[in-house]
Amino acid sequence: MEIAKNNQDGCFTLSPSGDVDLSVARSLQMEIRAAMETKPVRMIVDLEKVPYMDSSGVATLVEAMQIARKQNTTLVLCCMQDKVRSIFEIARLDRIFTIVPTTEDAAGA
Amino acid sequence: MSDTSQTHPAPPTTTPHVRVQILSQPRYLSGTRELIAATARRLGFDETACSQIALAVDEALCNIIRHGYDKAEDQHIWISIWPLNEPPDAEPEGIRIVIEDNAKHIDPEAIKGRDIEDIKPGGLGVYIIRNVMDEVVFQQRPEGGMRLILSKQVTTTDQKPTPDTTTPN
Numbered sequence: 105m106e107i108a109k110n111n112q113d114g115c116f117t118l119s120p121s122g123d124v125d126l127s128v129a130r131s132l133q134m135e136i137r138a139a140m141e142t143k144p145v146r147m148i149v150d151l152e153k154v155p156y157m158d159s160s161g162v163a164t165l166v167e168a169m170q171i172a173r174k175q176n177t178t179l180v181l182c183c184m185q186d187k188v189r190s191i192f193e194i195a196r197l198d199r200i201f202t203i204v205p206t207t208e209d210a211a212g213a
Numbered sequence: 214m215s216d217t218s219q220t221h222p223a224p225p226t227t228t229p230h231v232r233v234q235i236l237s238q239p240r241y242l243s244g245t246r247e248l249i250a251a252t253a254r255r256l257g258f259d260e261t262a263c264s265q266i267a268l269a270v271d272e273a274l275c276n277i278i279r280h281g282y283d284k285a286e287d288q289h290i291w292i293s294i295w296p297l298n299e300p301p302d303a304e305p306e307g308i309r310i311v312i313e314d315n316a317k318h319i320d321p322e323a324i325k326g327r328d329i330e331d332i333k334p335g336g337l338g339v340y341i342i343r344n345v346m347d348e349v350v351f352q353q354r355p356e357g358g359m360r361l362i363l364s365k366q367v368t369t370t371d372q373k374p375t376p377d378t379t380t381p382n
Contacts (some may be wrong), residue, residue: 126275156246158271159337187264194265194344195337207348 107135115211121153124161133164140171141150147172148210152183157191169201178202182210225309227301229293235276237288237314246271249310256296256305257367266308266365272338273312274368281316281359286323297364307366314346315358319347321351335361 105128108119108129111197113161116209122130151157167187172179181203184192204213231252235241246267253263274290282288288313297307326340343349348364 120239123243125239125271126278127241129244158242159335159341160270160275162337163335190261190264191268191341194341 105131108178109139109149111134111142111144115148116144116146117148117150117207117210118187119150119153123156124164125156125158126160129160129164132161133167136168136169137171140168140175140177144177145174146175146178146180146211148180148182149208150183150205150207151181151185152203154188155180155185157188159191159195161166162191162195162197165201178213181212182207184204225293225295225382227239227295229295229311231294233292235287235288235290235292236285237282238286239275239278242271242274245274249292249294252294253308258308258365261366262368266310266363268310268311269342269345269363272326272341273363276338277312277314277316277359281314282320286313295368295369305367307364310363312361312363313354313358318353318357318360319351321353328375 105124106121108117108121110117110119119137120130120135122128124132136147136149147168149168154161169179171177179202179205181201184203184208189198189203190201192201202213204210231248233245234250235245249270250263250267253266254260258266270292277290278284285287291314293311293313295309295311296305297309298305324339326336327342342363346363348362348367350362352360352362354360
């Protein structure tokens with residue numbers, strides 16, 4: 105899986121590409137942990153290029169949320185595709201995460 | 214949704230319409246999802262239902278790989294698929310998927326999804342499986358390992374529109 109990174113003005117954006125399942129969730133977890141260690145004011149996970157996510161990926165993002173809360177980083181998920189949103193809705197996590205439609209929204213959420 | 218702790222029904226005795234064996238490696242999850250979704254589509258499910266059925270199977274496989282086989286990558290998992298239809302030559306009314314492994318026996322009563330209100334990483338798989346499938350039955354296989362029987366009915370919203378049979382001018 106490719107994960108594009110952009111760290112600018114206290115805003116760290118991670119943009120993974122491809123399905124996030126058990127085979128790659130660990131890679132995303134490592135990238136998120138490394139990004140969080142920089143203590144960004146805002147962490148954006150851009151999911152535009154993620155067509156599928158299973159509970160392994162969701163667990164990674166739940167961990168990110170827990171880290172973010174501890175260190176007062178604002179975590180925002182954006183550009184979520186319908187199939188990915190579906191698992192968040194099934195797990196009722198759509199009301200726990202800040203999920204916005206666009207990267208522009210994420211920058212201001 | 215059925216009681217997930219029951220040990221019945223018996224697994225189907227007819228020959229599966231589709232049967233695949235995979236090694237317990239996460240790299241094969243993607244291809245298996247595609248197979249499940251494509252088969253469900255052929256049995257009349259809409260795109261949303263196909264995705265959810267594939268997700269349920271993915272979650273079941275992840276649990277076997279992580280917990281059943283402790284991430285050992287040289288173990289086998291068998292996936293069998295039948296259409297749900299009665300009589301057998303009728304149009305499919307749904308899908309039945311049986312997933313079997315040779316992992317250690319687990320008491321089916323002990324397989325519980327976590328409380329969904331308890332927000333923490335992990336433990337969502339069983340909850341998701343129960344949420345998206347109509348019937349979820351965990352069984353111990355007499356020959357060793359576990360069996361998971363999943364069923365889902367096609368609903369009216371899944372039905373494809375009747376093809377337009379009018380002759381174009």
